[in-house]
Amino acid sequence: TQLLEQSPQFLSIQEGENLTVYCNSSSVFSSLQWYRQEPGEGPVLLVTVVTGGEVKKLKRLTFQFGDARKDSSLHITAAQPGDTGLYLCAGPYNNNDMRFGAGTRLTVKP
Amino acid sequence: EAGVTQSPTHLIKTRGQQATLRCSPISGHTSVYWYQQALGLGLQFLLWYDEGEERNRGNFPPRFSGRQFPNYSSELNVNALELEDSALYLCASSLDRSNYGYTFGSGTRLTVV
Numbered sequence: 001t002q003l004l005e006q007s008p009q010f011l012s013i014q015e016g017e018n019l020t021v022y023c024n025s026s027s028v029f030s031s032l033q034w035y036r037q038e039p040g041e042g043p044v045l046l047v048t049v050v051t052g053g054e055v056k057k058l059k060r061l062t063f064q065f066g067d068a069r070k071d072s073s074l075h076i077t078a079a080q081p082g083d084t085g086l087y088l089c090a091g092p093y094n095n096n097d098m099r100f101g102a103g104t105r106l107t108v109k110p
Numbered sequence: 111e112a113g114v115t116q117s118p119t120h121l122i123k124t125r126g127q128q129a130t131l132r133c134s135p136i137s138g139h140t141s142v143y144w145y146q147q148a149l150g151l152g153l154q155f156l157l158w159y160d161e162g163e164e165r166n167r168g169n170f171p172p173r174f175s176g177r178q179f180p181n182y183s184s185e186l187n188v189n190a191l192e193l194e195d196s197a198l199y200l201c202a203s204s205l206d207r208s209n210y211g212y213t214f215g216s217g218t219r220l221t222v223v
Contacts, residue, residue: 002152033211042114042200042214043153088152090211097143097166098212102152 003027004089004101012107016078021104023089024071030092032072034063037086037103079108112137116201116215123191123222131186131218135203141165142184143204143212144176148197156199159184191222 005024013019023032031050035043047056049065049072056063060083062075076083086103093099115134123129135142144156155168159178167174173189182203188195198219202212 006152035211040216042202042216043212044214045211048211090153093155097155097158097168099155100145100153 002102003093003099004091006087006089006101006104008104009102010105010107012109013079015080015108015110017108018075018077019079019106020073020075021087021106022071022073023101025091026070027091028069030069032065032069033090033098034072034074035088035090035100037088038084043086043088076106079106081108081110084108114201114203114213114215116199116218118218119216120219121221123220125191125193125222127191129188129191129195129220131188131199131201131220132183133186133201133203133215134183135201136205136213139203139205139213140182141204142178142182143202144184144186145200145202146170146197147200147217148194153200157186188220193222196220196222 007022033048034046037043047063052067052069054065060077064073086105088100088103090098090100117132141160143158145153147153157176158166162178176186178184198217200214200217202214204212
């Protein structure tokens, strides 16, 4: 069982559409992070959310941390082919290393 | 500022052999983390080194081991390679993982044949 469950596992949409991906856990996290990974590269940090209920915007990307700090969502407005990649959420485990979800693989078709 | 560097980029080994993967963290980062990413899967935590000491390890057999050198670079060793060890091995370093997250290298693609 994954500590962090991400859904959907795969998502294929047309350019210009909106989408939301989710990251859920039964555990409370002090913070959650979102990364994007492109083929042949390591993941790149997009955002860190720390406060329950927090909303952060990064251009067309909106990140939300659940009030109970057990879940997070990533919403992309007007998706573009450049948004294609594997989106990973991660959180600190027992104040040690970071644990990652299995990711959502997004494909945006032109 | 140089990022996290990993070598080699690709490595092909025969089942039963040993593999050694290397990682240099960002200057000033004392912690190095190793993750395994099998095809189509997420990142599985392998090892965490800080200040030359192993701080934590994931649910992997003892044939996965490593070390951190005085300059904070790190080595991951995989002994008695098995076919299922084929994966992308990612190294990351961090100044403060909770606030600034990890900076990852591009990984070493290990193929066991």
